[in-house]
Amino acid sequence: MTASSSADYIGIQECRGCHEDAAASYGASLHGQKGFTQKSDHACEACHGPGGDHAAAGGDASTITSFSKKTRSAGNAACLQCHEQGAVMHFAGGIHDARKVSCTDCHRIHHPGQGAELLKATDEIALCLTCHHTMRSDLMKASHHPMREGKMTCSDCHNPHGSTTDALVAGDSINDKCYECHAEKRGPFLWDHVPAREDCTHCHDPHGSNHQRLLNARVPYLCQRCHSEPRHPGTLYDASNVNTRAIYNRACLNCHATVHGSNHPSGQTFMR
Amino acid sequence: MKTTRAFWALLVMVLLALSLCAQEQDPQVTGEAAIGANEVNAKDGEAARFTEYREIPDGLAFSLFDIRLKSADYYLGLKAEDAGQSDERYDLAYNRYGKFRLDYRWDRIPHNFSTGAVTPYTEASPGVWTLPDGLQSQLQGILGDNGTNLPLAMDVLSDALTNAHGTPLGLERRRQELDVDYSLSTPMTLSLNYQNESKEGYRAIGAPLGFGNVIELPETVDQNTRQGEIKLTYSQKNMSMDFGIAPSKFENSVSRMLWDNPYRLTDQASPGELTYLLGNGSGTGQMALAPDNEAAKYFFNGSFKVLKTTRIRASLSYTQLTQDADLLPYTVNTGLEGAYAGALSAPREAADLGADITNAALTLHSALTRSLALNAGYKYYDYDDSSKALSIPGHAILDQNWVDEPVDIGFLGYTRESYYANLAWTVWNFTTIEGGYKSRTMERERADLNEGKNTENTLYLAAITDPLDWLSFRGTYSISDREWSLENGGNAVYPVRNDALFAFRRYHEAERAREELTLDLTLMPMDNLGLSFVYLTALNNYEQSQYGLESDDHRSFSFDANYTLGKHNFYAFYATEENKGLQSARKTTLPPLDVISNDPLNDWTAILVDDTTTYGGGLDLAFMNDRLHLDLSYSHSKTDGKPLLTSPAGGNPDAAITFTEGLDSTEYTVAKAQLIYKFNDRLKMSIGQWYEEYTLDDIFRSDIAVDMVHEGYAFYLGASDPDYKYLVSFVQLIYSW
Known part of the structure; x- marks a missing residue:
């Protein structure tokens, strides 16, 4: 190893003299490829700083940037x-x-x-x-x-x-991200469902759910968290209603199938 | 057929790789190929869910072919996974270092729903579902115009359903994506992304006719989405910016669905405005499916190091959404022309809908001193409707009745704003304390009417410390309070007409108090042992909502452990989680049907709890000087859906009858054992078995019937979600070079 002056770059060949394994694996890594010399031709020293002092001090660890000691x-x-x-x-x-x-x-x-x-x-x-x-x-x-x-x-x-x-989230909003794969939900629709337009996660948990279609809760109860209009939306669906269309299978969605939004002139309740 | 396709795909890849090899003097060639065979044994019959997003071939499988060429100037990778299968994937990566990079992926993603669905309908053309005229005519004859002889008609229909034929329910996405980066000069890169994704197949959809007749049908899906991005990046030492355009186009080849009414062949206006008897109304129903739409986004991002330790970042984008699909008529029921002469016409030719989205964000990060950092930011997101106004004179309900109810369709708009600031103070080299404040507002309007503004203020505190090499801890606590500007007036009561439910709130805008706590402890008491614990709570209290969602709480605790002993590795995990929602409502009194009751005896409450426990572990034991490995793994996840329904006695409903069975209770277990033997550095073989079991315990879904004509005037596809038990034996040869 040749002595070098302070703050001198010494090059990877010098580093290799003592750090053979590190230099070899660096050379095999993406960072060690030819094209990256366009960004920096200092190889090891691009991150660890000039190695001149380090080499001159015979490898004194205090004279080189060592990330194990850095925050x-x-x-x-x-x-x-x-x-x-x-x-x-x-x-x-x-x-x-x-x-x-x-x-x-x-x-x-x-x-x-x-x-x-x-x-x-x-x-x-x-x-x-x-x-x-x-x-x-x-x-x-x-x-x-x-x-x-x-x-x-x-x-x-x-x-x-x-x-x-x-x-x-890697998008301007949660919905904008969801629409990348679910563009059919993007609309805009003649009749937009307000919470769906604002934020898909009002109703869905994208990470997983025990309920169908990644829903946050079981329908019809999920829908009834917002809907309590007269007639069936305000009805309690308990064990006495097991065989009714309002709760069986997809419950509300048996009829309100276009719940994300409808483009039908008569689709204001998302049944068309 | 599948084998042939896989063979050709692999052959093309090999030839391409060899031709590139021949052009280079000294390419370094590495790679891996895996071929094997499975024996798939369904213990309780076939289940689509087992292959929901994948194919497990019963027989030969080309699991992997991966070849990588590397020289001083470039890298080329060709990879085929599950070649020839319905979940096959091919990747091509080329990188001329520092100059040019290309990635191309082609991926098939199945989404299988059911193997047992049946329907009496036939698809006459895409999206048009017909029944034999004879059946419709027969039932219409039995019922007449007044729904007479209903039990007999239902018996006839029920009999007809026994002859229903199988129909596939599943989708397939075919996705290709191209990414190209070209370095024009050292600081400037031009990037191109292009995606083309088709989605085809059938999925179940509800297609109602009348107020009592649910019909479940296969929805024909034939959709395509093309999207891309062109971006120019300029990056120097103290600044970086990029700008570009990202267009997207969605096209649906089947934009409407038509289906026959089983109870009626010829059209007729249903006599009652809000009542429907089987046999009344339309001979056909029509539904609008997802319309074609387009989006174009223009964006700019920049990061500027304005001082040595201060960065400012700005992001700005403008997106135009347009949807101009042809509109359908109000109804296809010719019988409704008498009620409204234009009932068979569309309100206008095309939708002419759109929205402009403006997104802007500005953030600041500054290390004020060596131990003090400041972060601050502002974000603005505006969804502004730009649709052409549309007024309609009324609408057809389920193609049965015409309702004269003029409406100016109220298009949506909203504006979200948020700003935050926090200070992070590094107390010692190993401890940082952070405190901050965040405020968010959400202002909505519909048809130019202000629907109020939510303001949510959040205070948060975090501590991060790693005082010892083997110990680190992260903890955060936040408390939020969300208010609503219209609490005491305007549209605050929702639905407005339900005066009795004065404290009913839609939970996405209701006043809310929220607390969140996260504690994360990581220990490495020995070099070969790692332990990690996470406790997390998120409690939402909708304090002003006496009806609707009142509280929604999440609690979880999880634990991970890893242990290494020589060449042997062990791991284990455990997590328990509770999601609990409390909601209330009041039933309509009888009569009148259209008025919410004033009597608190008609209140009801539902407490829905989903308890999930997940645990598992595995080990990798190495023998014979690392030539033989035994891998064992096990995982189990169980969710108990626990509903508790209550209502006071003497009301309507009378004391609620809660469910004795679970709601969406599921269980999923996977156990795997394999032996891997390395013949040499290049060749190894694995042999083993894996067992997978899924159960669903749901009072409604566990056994979906086809025929519910008598109970609910409804019939379904019988697309059940059955339990399954699969045992898969496999052997695989893996060769690397």
């Missing part, structure tokens, strides 16, 4: 030097940053991780579940999005790096 925020700042754009634009100050989740809690930098995202876990859902335990129960419920079948992942709806929408 999580400082570690994140190193990543954000290059990555604070696009989907990661809102990370700083976002809920994951505020709760001290660091980039390396989810991503593996040195070693080739899973896919282009360098994720630490074998699949993204498993990674999210390490903190969001309760979602595991939701995913196992009878009514669920095709997540446990591998057709969707958390980031199809959420941006873990930050969002200006609540719950890190």
Whole structure:
């Protein structure tokens, strides 16, 4: 190892002299590829800072930026030097940053991780579940999005790096996100159902439910939380009504089938 | 057929990979392929739910073919999963490092609902469901115009339903997506995304005729959504911004459904305005299905480092929604022309509906000092209706009656605003305390009438600490109070005409007190042991609502553990969760039917509780110097749906009769055992079995009948959601290179 002056960049070859494994795995990772030299040609030192002093001091750990000794925020700042754009634009100050989740809690930098995202876990859902335990129960419920079948992942709806929408939803609003796959519900309709137009989660739990169609509660009771008009909406459907159309099968939705909105001139009660 | 398609797909991928290999001097080729066979054994008969979103082939399965080529300049990945199956997926990824990136995915997603559905209807053309004229004519003859001989007519219909034929109920999405990034220069990237998704098949839908006649039919689905995004990103050290356009177009080939009335062949006006007798009314019903619609979004996002430790981010978007599908006529019942001459016409040719959505957000993040950070933000979201006004003279109820009730259709609009500010103080290097305030408003209008404004203020406090390498804790507490500007007037009482229910509120706008608490503790007492505990509550109290939803509470506790012993791994998880809602209402008194009772004896209350317990675990034991692995896993999730219905004795209803069986109680268990033997570094084999069991205990859904003609004047597809037990044995060879 050659002696270098303070704040000098020494290059990955010098690093490799002592940190052979780290340099090799870095070279195999996405960060180590040729194209990234356009962003920075300092390789290891792009994140760890100039290694001149470190090399001159014979590898003294105090003379190099070592993330194991840095706060999580400082570690994140190193990543954000290059990555604070696009989907990661809102990370700083976002809920994951505020709760001290660091980039390396989810991503593996040195070693080739899973896919282009360098994720630490074998699949993204498993990674999210390490903190969001309760979602595991939701995913196992009878009514669920095709997540446990591998057709969707958390980031199809959420941006873990930050969002200006609540719950890190990757869209301008919850509904705007839902319409990406459920464009048939987008309308606008001649007769819009008010709560559906405002927020799909008024009635649905997208993470999973034991009720049909990801509903928050069993119909007809879900509907009766807002509807108590005369006649059948205000009626109590108890065990004496088991074989009535108002509660059997899909209950209210047996007749009010176009509940998200109707485009029929006579569809104001969503039966057409 | 499936095997042939899979073969060709894989062959194309291999040839493409080989041709690219040949062009490069020194590509590094890695990959993995898995082929195997399953024996699927349905213990209690076939169930669509087992294959709801997937296919488990009984026989040969090409589970995976994944080849990756890597050179100094580029990366190419070709991946096929479940080739030839109804849930197959293909991915192509190409990355010329730092210059060009392309990802293409093609995915099939089945959504199977039922294998046992039956219907007496025939689909004459897409969305048009017919019955034999003879049956309609026979029943019309029995019933006449006044619903006479009803029991006999129902018997005849009931007999006819026994001859109903099977009908498929399931959808399939075919989705392709292309992502391209092209770096025009170091700071500038052009991105393109394009998606095309078709959805085809049948799903169950309620198609009522009259007030008493529920008919469940297959809805024909043939829809397509195309959407994309073109974005230009410019990124420098202290700033980044992007802007672009994202159009979307939804098209529905079957935009209306027509179906025959089993009780009537020829049209007739039902004599009573709000009554319906079987045999009255229309010979056919018509329903509008999802209309074609379009959206176009224009957006800008920017992040600017205005000071060394201060960033400002701005997001702005404008979206135009348009829906101009042809409108259907008020009714297809020719008998209603007498009541309104234009009943068989549409109120206007096309919908001419639209909305403008404006979204703007501004956030600030600043490290004021080394230990103090400030976050603040503002968000504005406005949904502004731009539809052409439409007044209608009345409407047809269920194609049976015409009601003269002129209405100016009240299109919706709302504006959401929120702002927040919080301070995070790092007390020691390992502890941060954060306190903040958030305010949200929601202002609604309908047909230019102000429907009031919600204001919700939230205070929150969070503490995050990791004082030791093996201990970290996160805790947050928030308290919110939501008010409604129209509590004492205007449209505050909903429905307005129900004066007796003066304190009935729609829960999405009702006054609400909310508390949330999250406690998250992670321990690593040993290098090879990790423990994690999470406790979470969210309590919603609709304090001004004496009717409607009064409270809605969620509580959960969960626990995860991981343990490693040498090459052996163990894990376990447990979660318990309670969702509890309390709601009240008052039944209509008799008579008159259209007035809510003033008598509190007619009140009723429902407490609905969903208790969910989930637990499981697994182990991965390594033997023979890591050549042999035994994997065992088990998971179980059970939800008890517990309804408690009450009402005072002496009213209407009299003392409520609560259910003795569960409501939507479900249970799902998966147990899996497999042995994996590594012959060498490249080849391994797995062999094992997995067992899956699902049960549904629901007083209404567990056994959906086809024929309820006598009880409810209704008939269904019999699309039940049956319990299942499956045992799948499998063997798989996995080769990697």
